[in-house]
Amino acid sequence: MASKSLNAYIGLILMTLIIGLSFIFVKIGLEYANPYDLLAHRFSAAFLAVVLLKLFNAVKIPKVERKDRIAIIGLSLFYPVLFFGFQALGMQHSTASQAGIIFAFTPVLMLVVGSIALKERTSAWQKFGVAISVAGLIFIFLHKDGADSQDFSSIILLLLSVASMVGYLAVGKNLTRRYNSLSLTAIMITIGFIAFNAISFFRHLSAGDLHLFFAALVHLPFVWSVLYLGVLSSVLSSFLSNYALVYIPASQISIFTNLNPVIAILGGMLFLGEQLYWFDVIGGIAVLIGLVLVLSFKFKTV
Numbered sequence: 001m002a003s004k005s006l007n008a009y010i011g012l013i014l015m016t017l018i019i020g021l022s023f024i025f026v027k028i029g030l031e032y033a034n035p036y037d038l039l040a041h042r043f044s045a046a047f048l049a050v051v052l053l054k055l056f057n058a059v060k061i062p063k064v065e066r067k068d069r070i071a072i073i074g075l076s077l078f079y080p081v082l083f084f085g086f087q088a089l090g091m092q093h094s095t096a097s098q099a100g101i102i103f104a105f106t107p108v109l110m111l112v113v114g115s116i117a118l119k120e121r122t123s124a125w126q127k128f129g130v131a132i133s134v135a136g137l138i139f140i141f142l143h144k145d146g147a148d149s150q151d152f153s154s155i156i157l158l159l160l161s162v163a164s165m166v167g168y169l170a171v172g173k174n175l176t177r178r179y180n181s182l183s184l185t186a187i188m189i190t191i192g193f194i195a196f197n198a199i200s201f202f203r204h205l206s207a208g209d210l211h212l213f214f215a216a217l218v219h220l221p222f223v224w225s226v227l228y229l230g231v232l233s234s235v236l237s238s239f240l241s242n243y244a245l246v247y248i249p250a251s252q253i254s255i256f257t258n259l260n261p262v263i264a265i266l267g268g269m270l271f272l273g274e275q276l277y278w279f280d281v282i283g284g285i286a287v288l289i290g291l292v293l294v295l296s297f298k299f300k301t302v
Helices: 002-030 035-055 066-093 096-103 106-117 124-142 152-178 181-207 210-218 220-247 250-272 278-295
Strands: none
Touching: 002 035, 002 066, 002 096, 002 220, 002 250, 035 066, 035 181, 035 210, 035 220, 066 096, 066 152, 066 181, 066 220, 096 124, 096 152, 096 250, 106 152, 124 278, 152 220, 181 210, 181 220, 210 220, 250 278
């Protein structure tokens, strides 16, 4: 059990890196396509990866019990459909660093949901750690001071994406105990593939420009962003998240999202040429200190 928990933490760190950098690739993808087409191509790549895993017997689609079918569909509605849908729409008019900062508020909501729905109790030190992390994030956000353009509707959409992730973490705990992580991921990816391609198809059909659906694929940066977002950020991160839910408390998993703005800022420097400000460094240090405090104390279940 100890080795599996260690593997879950290693996977969780890898997932955090992938998701943190995914904000960068979403911004790249949105330069060539609208959010609906980006999501459709992203999940087409993810679905193709699932099909290949199935062909090589790396994943088996389990027979889902009737009582769990609605639950899995509901879980897929939270993640990936609403989570990625709101994310892509919100990032149209926000920067990668802003998106990362907003997504780091996930632990605040998760602490409430975890204590009510999952009976997870947190210590005073853990709450203090979350407070320090959130303070660091607020410090970064307030000191942006016009460096990045802000759009209120984008902030609302990104917050709705955060709420979707919280719903997924809260609802998914029991399901991940009964189904294999990779198999559950495959089902969720398949539902996302159907949903996003249907949305994009009917939007183009109603506009009479169905031929534009594949237009962005002639651009190599868009193709790379789709592959990263589809294979790594959708398939691999979903698997790692589902696996972690089995061995790690949901509230603790959400704490790792506090690293996303730090990763997003560093990724922005490398891929988008964004500048690293002094307040980014101070806020990032606060995030790391809070993360250490939270992970230094165990969660209790009642």
